[in-house]
Amino acid sequence: MTARQLTLEDCQAVSDLEKQLFDGRFDSTALRALLVKPIFYGVVLPAPDMPNTIHAYCLAYITLMQADIIALGTDKTKQGQGFGRITLQHLIDLTEQQNVPEITLEVAADNIPARRLYDSCGFHVFGIRKDYYYRGENQSDALIMVRQFGSAFP
Numbered sequence: 001m002t003a004r005q006l007t008l009e010d011c012q013a014v015s016d017l018e019k020q021l022f023d024g025r026f027d028s029t030a031l032r033a034l035l036v037k038p039i040f041y042g043v044v045l046p047a048p049d050m051p052n053t054i055h056a057y058c059l060a061y062i063t064l065m066q067a068d069i070i071a072l073g074t075d076k077t078k079q080g081q082g083f084g085r086i087t088l089q090h091l092i093d094l095t096e097q098q099n100v101p102e103i104t105l106e107v108a109a110d111n112i113p114a115r116r117l118y119d120s121c122g123f124h125v126f127g128i129r130k131d132y133y134y135r136g137e138n139q140s141d142a143l144i145m146v147r148q149f150g151s152a153f154p
């Protein structure tokens with residue numbers, strides 16, 4: 001399965017995944033607005049025989065100095081099949097081709113699947129925002145993670 005750059009035609013499908021995974025931080029209007037920004041880059045992983053069906057996606061800002069991942073998600077019914085890794089790897093490969101020195105992101109400290117994925121792709125914890133996330137009575141720290149160019153996978 002091959003990841004590719006997000007296009008206008010993918011905005012509705014990605015917005016549906018955003019709603020499913022994150023209560024819709026980016027609706028299709030917001031995604032269309034992001035698409036016209038030169039520093040925005042989106043990755044999608046379409047189903048092999050159904051190009052309009054998106055299994056996973058990643059949204060990022062990429063500048064000369066840094067890439068910042070603002071969203072990464074896999075359809076709940078497709079998780080654990082390697083799709084998040086393929087999607088993230090597409091972004092890593094792109095930034096390395098462009099000699100971008102580092103990739104940053106933020107993740108909840110209690111988000112074990114995401115943390116394991118990031119750890120295994122060469123990210124390390126760079127900073128902590130204490131009690132950043134409030135979910136009802138539960139609080140969680142936010143971890144700022146960074147991956148330097150060419151970080152070897154453990």
Ligand SMILES: CC(C)(COP(=O)(O)OP(=O)(O)OC[C@H]1O[C@@H](n2cnc3c(N)ncnc32)[C@H](O)[C@@H]1OP(=O)(O)O)[C@@H](O)C(=O)NCCC(=O)NCCS
Binds near residue numbers: 106113117
């Ligand atoms: C995090 C997320 C994107 C991972 O996507 P995925 O397609 O399920 O992940 P993959 O199948 O590619 O697995 C990649 C790695 O993630 C880790 N992982 C995935 N699911 C896991 C789970 N349930 N428990 C522990 N680790 C897990 C493993 O390290 C795995 O590598 P391995 O299979 O070699 O052990 C997905 O769980 C998701 O969409 N979560 C909800 C949204 C979210 O939290 N996004 C991240 C915000 S920072």
